[in-house]
Amino acid sequence: MTGQGATPAAPGSAAPAAAGEFGRIDRYLKPLAQGYPGAFGLTDDAGTVAVPAGMELVVTTDAMVAGVHFLPDDPPEDIAAKLLRVNLSDLAAKGAVPLAYSLVTALPRDCAEDWLARFCAGLGEDQRRYGIHLLGGDSVSTSGPVTLTVSALGLVPAGRMVRRAGARPGDLVFLTGTVGDAALALLRVLGREPAALPLAADWAPLVARLRRPEPRLAFAPALRELASAGLDVSDGLVADLGHIAAVSGVAIEIRADRLPLSAAARTLLAAAPDLLATVLTGGDDYELAFTAPAAREAAVLAAGRACGVSVTGIGRVLAGGPAVTVLDAAGAPLPLDRPGWQHF
């Protein structure tokens, strides 16, 4: 872990901040590295990662910027949870078991110590929940918004990472959990929800899903055994299935009436059916979308039951150009003119 010493391009600015930064590392970050020998208690420039024979490392990196990926006044504990969980979700989607992570914080010089304390408390809580440790990183100051980066490391048997490539015509398409909750919550958080919605709609569980997505790590081993291709839904269901279609060189067809919806989302869609587009193309679900051979359908559903993660079949893989088609209950293609389509 290194402090923010550096080229002092702004006269006189680097040294005092650096002194404070080392104190902050001691107080808030070093405790997060306890229990992982390769972090050396954050006393070094680097950490080490031992990879058992027959395994290989999966590396994934996600950055979040205040005002882009979260709202500046979101609770710091929630920001920490989301930062770690979006990376853990990537590991889950690749079939990997979490091991350790690097953290880079770029904070304004006037960032309140209380913010950092709460942010690190949030990291600590999720480290215990998901069994991952802080390995190292960097702490720098910025004149811009809070910018946070996690690079997460996980283990898979060598050569067995679940990829976006690998979906084949005849495969079925599956989705864990429910879709659209986070995107609907974002409408609410931004004050852009349709006026027609019933007052009784309970937004709280949706907002919780937006702020604290649940990485589907419990399903990762089954995914590795059964899936032909997979990823986590971050850009939006249609866009992310589009990634699989593009990299695998296939067409994907899903059925809107088979989408797994939460009770709250179902209530909202009953009142404002146009929200289906939000459900299909909004992001931030962090559920696993994957394909598997049709012969494995029963095994996929059984694996979901065995690890307590709901899994729903939502469509199929077809031969043909990279494309994603959404059919309605009558089997007719839905016109979708939304950002989710931008990658085609």
Add this chain to the structure above:
Amino acid sequence: MTGQGATPAAPGSAAPAAAGEFGRIDRYLKPLAQGYPGAFGLTDDAGTVAVPAGMELVVTTDAMVAGVHFLPDDPPEDIAAKLLRVNLSDLAAKGAVPLAYSLVTALPRDCAEDWLARFCAGLGEDQRRYGIHLLGGDSVSTSGPVTLTVSALGLVPAGRMVRRAGARPGDLVFLTGTVGDAALALLRVLGREPAALPLAADWAPLVARLRRPEPRLAFAPALRELASAGLDVSDGLVADLGHIAAVSGVAIEIRADRLPLSAAARTLLAAAPDLLATVLTGGDDYELAFTAPAAREAAVLAAGRACGVSVTGIGRVLAGGPAVTVLDAAGAPLPLDRPGWQHF
């Protein structure tokens, strides 16, 4: 590699930028991942790293922010070189062989495409020079300054990473290359050089050292065999030796008259002796500072000659401390009241 799709907190802003971002990834970043199978051509959410039996991974992370770590109008090729090299220098200081790196770019929405093209060209040039490949990362937009993060991965034999801990009383202190060049150049770049300096002083090689430090990877294997503790000089020679002293629990004494200086630095110091404090406490040298048992002195110097890296004995390790003392040619302690001392 993931694009910058995300919670669109700013109305209507995420989607068009994201589309452009995917195009930029294709054009500028994917070529940097060629030749490293575990990057999967940046078509996935994650990359893989295979670690040979008996080896372990060294992970180091350094972030750079415009206006803090580099000047916003520095040439993008130089920024790329520095970003990669400060991380490669960390790997060298830990005795590691470079393998792959993750890159996170947080760029303003109006960042010129030409800037990114030149930045990536700089990365490509140094990838070829130092034998490292892009593994993955993230690309996000920011309302603040350009913020760049590299997490570099290297290999060492298991358990053999050179650490800050390990210096013992009786060890000698060594330094590769020359010290102070970058800090002197920074004075010049910021227009803060003393007025008394001779006009003939050639600043160009000093500025080159500031912008393009040379990671001492050639010496890394020798360092791993011979050093008891080590790091690269980034915060400043005295501050960084202080890190070794603190973590090893020793005192370090160096001799100012033994410091290896470049010809340009020697000319400047002859004209303005007070610049010695800049040499001792300025940062950004990215030379290796390390300790080794006195019995290995000849082997250390021979290893330097064998790999074409100058190595100079500059002091010794004593019981006591943690403290760093700088002695003048007569053996009297120099008073240093500079940021380099802040960690004591």
